[in-house]
Amino acid sequence: MADMEVMNMVSSGSYRPNFNLLLLILLQLGLKLYTVGGMWPLPQTFTSSTERYPLNPQTFYFGYGGQSAAQQGCSVLDAAFKRYFSLIFPDYISASVVLRFNEDKLFTLEITVDHNDCDSYPNEDSSEKYNMNVSARHASLHAETVWGALRGLETFSQLVYQDDFGAYFINRTEIEDFPRFPFRGILLDTSRHYLPVQAILKTLDAMAYSKFNVFHWHIVDDPSFPYQSRTFPDLSSKGAFHPMTHVYTQSDVRRVISYARLRGIRVLPEFDTPGHTKSWGKGQPDLLTPCYKGGIPSGTFGPVNPVLPSTYRFMAGLFKEVSSVFPDSYIHLGGDEVDFSCWRSNPDIRAFMKKMGFGDFTKLEAFYIENIVNITNALKKTSIVWQDVFDYHERRSSLSVVEVWREGCYLCEVRRVVKAGLKVILASPWYLDKPGPTHNWSRYYNVWPLAFTGTEEQKKLVIGGEVCMWGEYVDSTNLNQRLWPRASAAAERLWSDEKETSNVEKALPRLQDFRCKLLRRGIQAEPLYIGYCRHEYQGV
């Protein structure tokens, strides 16, 4: 608390001698002074005062606290300091030439973390808690992990604002913050349209601004197979839209994972089977079920063929590779929307059903998924499945995490899943592929994920939620506009205290302000309604 004493000795007037004069001119011009902008998502608890301190890019620096387990050389934080310097001082041209001409006027943001987890990956148990204290010349940020420190840096960057002359300020603030849910994801679909790696990286940047922490990579599906597999290169060379330009190489994937890690974001790969696999069939013969018509093969193919041993050998090989390429302990197995008509048409499938005593096709699907779950369990991965699998499955105890996506009473489904003792990720209310204004931000804000009857224990099984951006009508031309700022509405629901953030009217000006911040950071976030930002998007 020594800093507090220092703070009282320094007035903004003495710091910038001409400030009062400038203020006078400012008022005569009739311009409004910019005040502190809103934070998004709202921290759990904070107090801020109108007492403000000037910040100067020439005399601002990040430092590690003496007690910090991480020190200079910590990859995650060193990179974050560089990134956040530019975000805090958007007008500052060169961050490399820092002239510290007067030691008296230094402003230090001092970070202390309890664990040196600089070289690890964020995971489902990572603490993202932090607390922060901003006073004159000094701010201290404390977190258990580097991931928590990243969240605090983001909040700090949102506290800084500029006046009309471009001078930077921050108000005296105290914050204690932590996420409501540990899983806050965004799904991108790179099969219906290929997204250039740059578009994914940009999304990771924007995710960090809203404190999202999981990138759910729905990497392959019916239309294309862009994942370039080491073990099965034909999958992409024959199944991608283009074998050279529309693929994710191993190096691309590593780049995405590394970029995400530096922002505290997990990369959760989904290889959805047995449905949604048309593109797989091009590069992997005999994988898909041949459909029959009039007693003979029709030439078309259905879901993965669950009756051939070769199918499971292939899947074991693929998931072995995928498990080593993607470090996260979770893996998404899909399992949604399996069309039984092709299985039904196929005599080999019917014979297998008879042999196994499966009365209907949901049993066959459960049999298939059970095998895949066993494969990934053996690889020490926690599997996530779409709700369809839970709905059909009898041996639910083999499942771990269920993602609820269907419309209707989705909380009824959430309740059923947690009653079965399984974890839930809620996606239903956050399908953002449909555009505004019919699907505007308030629809995604007015979601109450725990508004079902259940015990505290059961509610804890709701580990979070996910924004889904399916790719039928979305590619790199319109991804950012469709995600932002609407995804931020979901982000606040998943991070902040529901009681403090349940009023749409109260949230609107703060979200508008945050959307302007996104524009300033180069994210093409679309407007909420009539109005303007001080710095409009110019990158046309």
Place this chain on the structure above:
Amino acid sequence: MADMEVMNMVSSGSYRPNFNLLLLILLQLGLKLYTVGGMWPLPQTFTSSTERYPLNPQTFYFGYGGQSAAQQGCSVLDAAFKRYFSLIFPDYISASVVLRFNEDKLFTLEITVDHNDCDSYPNEDSSEKYNMNVSARHASLHAETVWGALRGLETFSQLVYQDDFGAYFINRTEIEDFPRFPFRGILLDTSRHYLPVQAILKTLDAMAYSKFNVFHWHIVDDPSFPYQSRTFPDLSSKGAFHPMTHVYTQSDVRRVISYARLRGIRVLPEFDTPGHTKSWGKGQPDLLTPCYKGGIPSGTFGPVNPVLPSTYRFMAGLFKEVSSVFPDSYIHLGGDEVDFSCWRSNPDIRAFMKKMGFGDFTKLEAFYIENIVNITNALKKTSIVWQDVFDYHERRSSLSVVEVWREGCYLCEVRRVVKAGLKVILASPWYLDKPGPTHNWSRYYNVWPLAFTGTEEQKKLVIGGEVCMWGEYVDSTNLNQRLWPRASAAAERLWSDEKETSNVEKALPRLQDFRCKLLRRGIQAEPLYIGYCRHEYQGV
């Protein structure tokens, strides 16, 4: 026809000795040869053959025909040659260093125009007709005006395609082309959101690619007044979102008009009154009607005050300036959606009504508009009004052009207007501010502007149509995605032969191809559905 003889002597094999070898490799790689892409909008008549000629940026040049009325130094065409060189050869890095190492292999695109209108502005009577003949080493483009030549250059650029190795080709083609309607516009709304000048210029570029020829600039409205007037500077200094950054200076406006002219696009300004004028009131005291509540002024304001002589003095001054700033002979006076409740509340207005013997407020509105039309008539401008004015007006003979915008049976309204002998611009079916997929391109394609009962003479009064991009939810972050390629669907309806372009399924692949061309040209056109472009949008 001397060129035809030359063409028969040159085979693509002799031109590129290694071509057959390359072709062999190509086929062995299993890659598809790219064939000629679709043109959009479809020319009125064309024949093309599979006979193709290589094009080489090093040996390609534009030239003026000996009989051409325009020669080197023609601003419009000289600038167009530069622009289209880059569009025709998108991979070519530097157009300035052209090495013409072998005169034998030159390919010339020779332009001949009948009129030297290089320094004029396009107008409502400008011919856009052209014909073009592409043969080996030579293409000839003939047009009556430079504006027609621009349309032909656009078509030529769409005929050129690349194979997988980046080599350029064009097929033997003959085209005779002209627009179905002379007025093919896009409305941008710069009041609900400010659009940076760059965003407007980019839209003008994209408009030219779809052969649009009118930029309807809905420059001011209720939320903001960004037009910086010489005569009344307070209008923008008090009425714009920001007096410095969110305004169009005289120089900005000149730049837009000049940029549009070089692309054969007219700039039609709209200063909408007497409604939609809230922002005007901030910089022009006594312009708006004070609303009353309980017998006293409520402090709010309604439409322009039509009973004060000062109103008409102000309007005469403003329109005098606007008429000199915008060279087009058309001016849009608005006149839509006037709310009578404020007029009704005001005792001065009611007294005036009584004095004039006006039974209802439509009479007052007609009186107001009549005065404004007289002002612009005296300035030698043809006025356009929204349909509301036509609907209320009794002395319709003073009107010239009516823009039909309301939903419902818009062709019924079109019929009423042409029966009254007035010209029509159709906008109703082309409101593109609502996004896809609910409002997808086919909705804008399946429009039949002349499908009403009327004489040939009456149908000629339908001078064209207009895409409206209102700004409630649109600014520079999402303008391009929302316009393209959906506006192109309207463009084809307004340019091409309806009989040849009435099938959505037939048009789809050509539009998909055109959308990929737009991406290649840096226009963020959104996808129509699942699929890909060879060159995806990378500018994230």
